[in-house]
Every structure is written in structure tokens, then in C-alpha cells.
Amino acid sequence: MITLSTLLLVLAADSAISVIPRPVHVTPGPGAFVVTGTTVIVTDRATRPLGELLGDYLFPATGLRLAVRAAAPAGARVITLRLDPALTGLGAEGYRLDVTPGRITIRAPQPAGAFYAVQTLRQLLPAAIFRQARVPTAVWTIPAVSIEDFPRFRWRGIHLDVARHFMPKEFVKKLVDLAALHKLNRVHLHLTDDQGWRIEIRQYPRLTQVGAWRRQTIIGHSDRDSTKWRFDGQPHGGFYTQDDIAELVAYAQARFVTLVPEIEMPGHSQAAIASYPELGNKPDTLPVWTAWGVDENILNPSDATIRFEQNVLTEVMALFPGRWIHIGGDEAPKTQWKASPLAQARIRELGLKDEDELQSYFTRRMDEFLTAHGRSLVGWDEILEGGLAPNAVVMSWRGIDGGIAAARAGHDVVMTPGSHTYFDYYQSADTTTEPLAIGGFLPLDTVYAYEPVPAALTPDEARHVLGAQGQLWTEYIPDPKRAEYMAFPRACALAEVLWTPREAKSYPDFLARLATHLARLAVLDVNYHPLKN
Numbered sequence: 001m002i003t004l005s006t007l008l009l010v011l012a013a014d015s016a017i018s019v020i021p022r023p024v025h026v027t028p029g030p031g032a033f034v035v036t037g038t039t040v041i042v043t044d045r046a047t048r049p050l051g052e053l054l055g056d057y058l059f060p061a062t063g064l065r066l067a068v069r070a071a072a073p074a075g076a077r078v079i080t081l082r083l084d085p086a087l088t089g090l091g092a093e094g095y096r097l098d099v100t101p102g103r104i105t106i107r108a109p110q111p112a113g114a115f116y117a118v119q120t121l122r123q124l125l126p127a128a129i130f131r132q133a134r135v136p137t138a139v140w141t142i143p144a145v146s147i148e149d150f151p152r153f154r155w156r157g158i159h160l161d162v163a164r165h166f167m168p169k170e171f172v173k174k175l176v177d178l179a180a181l182h183k184l185n186r187v188h189l190h191l192t193d194d195q196g197w198r199i200e201i202r203q204y205p206r207l208t209q210v211g212a213w214r215r216q217t218i219i220g221h222s223d224r225d226s227t228k229w230r231f232d233g234q235p236h237g238g239f240y241t242q243d244d245i246a247e248l249v250a251y252a253q254a255r256f257v258t259l260v261p262e263i264e265m266p267g268h269s270q271a272a273i274a275s276y277p278e279l280g281n282k283p284d285t286l287p288v289w290t291a292w293g294v295d296e297n298i299l300n301p302s303d304a305t306i307r308f309e310q311n312v313l314t315e316v317m318a319l320f321p322g323r324w325i326h327i328g329g330d331e332a333p334k335t336q337w338k339a340s341p342l343a344q345a346r347i348r349e350l351g352l353k354d355e356d357e358l359q360s361y362f363t364r365r366m367d368e369f370l371t372a373h374g375r376s377l378v379g380w381d382e383i384l385e386g387g388l389a390p391n392a393v394v395m396s397w398r399g400i401d402g403g404i405a406a407a408r409a410g411h412d413v414v415m416t417p418g419s420h421t422y423f424d425y426y427q428s429a430d431t432t433t434e435p436l437a438i439g440g441f442l443p444l445d446t447v448y449a450y451e452p453v454p455a456a457l458t459p460d461e462a463r464h465v466l467g468a469q470g471q472l473w474t475e476y477i478p479d480p481k482r483a484e485y486m487a488f489p490r491a492c493a494l495a496e497v498l499w500t501p502r503e504a505k506s507y508p509d510f511l512a513r514l515a516t517h518l519a520r521l522a523v524l525d526v527n528y529h530p531l532k533n
């Protein structure tokens with residue numbers, strides 16, 4: 001018979017479990033584990049760094065430096081982390097987490113899973129655990145629960161455009177931390193665009209000496225009539241040195257996040273052309289662009305330019321160990337290629353039909369190059385026009401059709417449709433109370449309702465949908481605080497779309513957990529958008 005007190009305990013435990021993204025199986029138990037100064041973290045060899053990481057997570061707020069040991073001292077209350085090959089069925093990122101009043105056990109087939117168990121554990125503690133100074137009054141209670149958990153998708157991403165507005169290295173780290181807290185495993189860095197080049201390339205120093213800086217920035221939205229444009233008169237710029245990048249890569253790796261670098265070509269390249277005018281189609285020297293929009297100044301399609309970009313990619317590959325290298329490929333107007341004798345001669349000598357096929361040729365050369373180095377090219381869905389390079393992964397941003405076409409052709413796909421993943425869009429219907437954004441309307445419930453697998457795909461084709469990611473284009477996002485405002489809590493909703501089984505999703509349930517979760521984000525000093533529509 002269930003007594004009233006057991007029932008209340010169960011209910012209390014249940015409401016205490018406000019984990020985002022929602023785990024696959026959650027079974028609350030009676031009682032709770034209390035972390036005290038005598039709690040010991042026990043690990044095996046493989047999970048040792050994760051035990052240390054857990055200790056580091058717990059230290060600032062608790063003031064307790066928990067011992068990390070290879071074996072449990074007799075009688076100690078322990079948090080155990082270990083790899084368990086018997087759990088291989090949970091996949092590369094799955095885990096089991098068992099909390100009882102006497103002990104906590106984390107088991108996972110691979111370290112990534114143990115890492116995600118630790119993230120879940122942090123969310124089971126009071127929100128004050130995220131404080132960076134000791135919270136003397138708190139009791140560090142973890143409700144008893146058994147959790148079995150694994151992600152629905154392999155690619156769970158957030159993108160950050162550091163080209164339109166440079167974002168300091170420390171903010172990229174904060175975004176990596178927030179991604180990891182939400183069990184996101186890709187941070188896509190949009191490193192180059194018309195308005196700025198943000199990564200040191202040693203062979204081409206002018207890319208950052210010249211390309212990382214612009215004289216000023218347009219104010220508000222660009223009017224069709226460029227004589228109406230007004231500028232702020234404030235120089236803007238910045239870039240990451242190769243040492244900065246190495247630091248970011250190591251930081252992300254320790255949090256099971258793969259950084260995906262993007263070097264845009266052949267469009268969105270005016271900062272590169274400003275640095276090296278020979279990359280352009282015209283003899284003019286261009287400034288780094290100071291306005292927003294689709295720019296006609298694209299790279300020329302010469303062999304020298306292709307070699308230049310491959311040399312850039314060589315340095316990029318040396319810095320970023322991840323498999324995926326993004327080459328952009330979007331919004332490359334063909335006006336200049338139509339008028340260029342060089343581009344037209346290339347079309348003829350290569351036996352191509354038109355300028356779209358010429359862009360495909362350019363992309364293929366990058367694909368061959370990256371493939372030869374054991375990497376995979378990623379591009380925005382325009383790379384489908386004129387024929388898809390054989391090993392390309394497609395990011396479907398202009399709706400879902402590009403994703404459908406690419407998956408049908410046997411290519412991997414990451415879903416990034418504006419309609420559901422553009423976090424630069426407004427999140428309230430009443431835009432008068434919002435800071436200026438690019439436009440659009442993407443409220444929290446729409447993000448939550450997103451289904452990444454297009455209904456048109458067969459199960460076989462659907463296997464090519466690696467996942468999805470949220471986009472933070474920064475034309476109207478001038479600084480980290482605004483980036484946080486635009487990303488949260490929409491990124492929380494997307495994390496659940498990408499992790500939680502489709503059948504287990506529930507918007508009311510998500511909102512109930514989000515209320516607790518926002519207290520965590522507040523402690524983490526995340527400038528999230530308050531809940532209203």
C-alpha cells in the first residue's frame with residue numbers, strides 16, 4: 001500500500017528533477033544523497049579526469065574539495081564514476097546514473113556518457129551549486145533517482161557568428177560551458193565574413209592585420225537605398241591568435257564539444273579580398289565591409305585563389321582536430337563572375353554549364369582537399385546548386401528542402417532551417433519591447449516543436465540527418481550579453497529537441513522544468529530572455 005508520506009516523497013523527488021534536456025528514463029526513489037566534506041569521488045583510470053572535473057564543479061559553491069580516489073575508503077559515502085562495457089547499448093554518449101541516500105553511481109560505456117551524467121548530476125543539485133563563491137547556508141542534496149539516458153541525435157549544435165561582431169575568447173568558453181550543460185556537442189564558429197576575418201593565418205598575415213578591422217558599422221537595418229545608410233563612426237574588430245584557438249579547442253575538448261570552424265568561400269569574403277585584392281574579380285582595393293546583406297564582391301575562381309584557400313585550410317586543420325571543416329558556400333551572387341573574362345574562360349575550359357557549376361567546381365576542389373586530409377567538408381545548402389561535391393555534408397538553412405535533397409543523395413545533413421533554428425530572429429510578437437533584431441519571429445514554443453527529421457524521408461534516408469543546430473548570426477547582436485539574450489532559453493528548447501526521444505517531449509513539462517532551470521542560468525550570469533510571448 002502506498003502511504004501518503006511515500007506519495008509525497010515521490011512527488012517531491014519528482015518535482016526536484018528538473019533536468020534539461022529531459023532524460024530518457026527517470027525513476028525517482030526515496031530519500032536523497034547529501035554531499036558533505038567526507039564524500040569521496042571514486043573513479044577508474046578512464047574516468048579520472050571526469051572525477052576531477054566533478055570535483056572542480058562542486059568546489060566553488062560548496063567550499064568542499066572532495067577527494068578523488070581509485071578505491072572507496074571503508075564506510076565512505078561515495079560518488080563512483082566508471083566505464084562499463086556492458087552498457088554499450090546506450091551508445092557513445094549514453095550513461096546510467098543511480099542516486100541513493102548511501103551512494104551515487106555513474107556508469108557509461110564511454111567517457112562522453114560519464115561526462116553527461118556529471119552534467120545531469122549538477123542539475124539535480126540546488127541551483128546555488130553554480131555559484132562561484134561558497135554558499136554557506138546551502139545543503140547539497142541530490143534526490144534519489146535512477147536515470148538511463150542517451151541522445152536522439154549525434155549533431156547537437158549551436159553556432160556563433162564572430163565575424164559580424166567579434167566575441168571575446170572568454171565568451172566562446174562560456175558558450176562551450178553552456179552548450180555542455182545542455183548536452184550540446186558542437187559549437188560552430190563562423191570565423192570569416194565580409195565584415196571581418198577572425199583567425200590568425202600565419203602564411204597570410206594581412207588577413208588579420210587588415211581583414212580583422214572595419215572602420216565603422218552601419219546603424220540599424222540597411223535601407224535598399226544606400227544613400228540613406230548611416231554609420232556609427234566606431235572602428236570594430238578583433239581576432240583569435242592561433243594560441244587562442246588552441247586554447248579554445250582544448251577547452252571544448254575537455255567538455256566533449258567539437259568546434260567546427262567555418263571559413264567562408266567564395267561569397268561572404270570581402271574581408272579576405274580587402275586583405276589581398278588579388279583574390280577579387282576587380283582590380284579595386286576594397287575596404288572591410290561596413291554594412292550588412294548579400295555582397296557582390298566574391299572571390300575569383302582562379303587556381304591561385306583555390307590554392308590560397310587550401311593553404312588557409314591547412315592551417316585551420318592543424319588547429320582544429322575535429323572531423324568537420326565548414327567552407328560556407330552560401331549567398332555567392334554571380335554578377336561578377338558573369339562579367340569576368342577569367343571566370344568565363346574557366347567555365348569554357350572546364351566544360352561547365354554556368355556560374356553555379358563553377359561554384360560547385362570550386363567547392364569540389366575543397367572537398368577533394370579536405371577528404372585527402374581525412375576531413376569532411378560542410379557547406380550551406382547553396383552547395384547543392386550546380387552539383388554536390390561527393391563527400392559534402394549539407395546544412396539546410398533555406399527551409400528543409402536542401403536537407404531532403406542531400407539526404408536522398410546519400411549525404412549527411414545538419415538541419416538549420418531559419419524557421420526553427422535562427423536565434424537572431426525576434427522571440428516576442430511585440431518587437432517594440434525587444435532590442436533591434438534582424439527580423440523574423442521564432443518564439444520558444446516553435447523551437448520546442450521542431451522535428452529535425454523531415455517527414456518526406458524514408459527511414460534509410462533519415463539516418464543521414466545527423467541533427468540540428470541553432471544559429472546566432474550577429475549583425476544585430478553586438479556583444480556577449482545580447483548573444484545570451486537571443487540564445488536562451490531557445491537553446492534549452494533545441495537541446496531537448498536534439499536529445500530527448502520524440503515521444504517523451506512535452507511542452508508543458510518542459511516549461512515546468514525550465515522555471516527551475518532559469519534559476520541556474522541566472523546564477524551562471526546568463527542574460528536570458530524572460531518567459532513571455
Ligand code: TNX
Binds near residue numbers: 330380397438473
Ligand atoms: C543568411 S544563413 C546568411 C547569413 C546572415 C543570416 C541572417 C546563411 C548561410 N547566410 O550571412 O547572417 O542570413 O539571418
